[in-house]
Amino acid sequence: VLSGCAGRHNWLASAGEEAHRVEELFWVLLVGAAIIWTGVIGAAVYAQRRQIDPSLEKQARRFIVWGGAVLPTVLVGGLLIWGLVILRDITSDEGDLTIRVDGERWWWRVIYETPEGDVVTANEIRLPVGQTALFRLTADDVIHSFWVPALGGKMDMIPGRETQLALTPRKTGNWGGLCAEFCGGAHALMRFDAIVMEEADFEAWLAHEAEPAEVAESDPGYTVFDEEGCGACHTIRGTEAEGPVGPDLTHLAAREKLGAGIYEMTPDNMARWITDTHEMKPDIDMPPYPDLSGARLDQLVAFLMSLD
Ligand code: CUA
Structure with missing residues (x-):
């Protein structure tokens, strides 16, 4: 209890x-x-x-x-x-909005279905207060379980199968979400923010989230990103980075947390995330980049923190 x-x-x-x-x-x-x-x-x-x-x-x-x-x-x-x-x-199979969530090891791929098309994000789910969100859940490789305790019951995410969960938030706020099914090494670090907003704020956020990132070709941080091959795994819409493996980074810095709900989104944490990846979150697929340092690391961090 x-x-x-x-x-x-x-x-x-x-x-x-x-x-x-x-x-x-x-x-x-x-x-x-x-x-x-x-x-x-x-x-x-x-x-x-x-x-x-x-x-x-x-x-x-x-x-x-x-x-x-x-x-x-x-x-x-x-x-x-x-x-x-x-x-x-x-239990409902209808909602005012539909969000697909895919459980990955150990993060969340989040896709808002809108009339204009899918809006892809990751590791943070924003919801309008008073409306029913229908979650269509699946998993990439192993069974996960999607749970926002303050908003409703949990639902298993099963590879090759779709499960559904309806949530109707009544209060605005940041209600934490987590994985409730043991799924391997970083299971306990598979979290997310479930942020409930006023409807107008939510609409504005979603419209912004649908936009591509504003990246200048000449941004030295983007050059580092490109040279290190980050785009092989990550997508930044509006650039040539279209990797489907890791979380979509288009509006990365607009998220409150880093690493699937576990660290504050700060430049220091971002730098550590890139160089000491497996210290920050053991067992994940992303390799650490210990050789990145000095100006190149600063440029890359500044670039990532500009993706808001
Ligand atoms: Cu995913 Cu536990």
């Missing part, structure tokens, strides 16, 4: 419709079970200590029938129906 009680991953402080329904169910079950447990244990203790007066045998039998059979059947049946209603309410 205590493990879920603090910070932005606290599902008992729900910030979304679906999480709220589950939270409601949890409290009713917990308090109800506590009352029934107290009653049952109380009756057992009472029966241990007292001889039942033989003349009360009939009442005792009635108590057993009503308390031991009828009441539990009605209660459990009622809870079953209520639970099924909640399950129906929080």
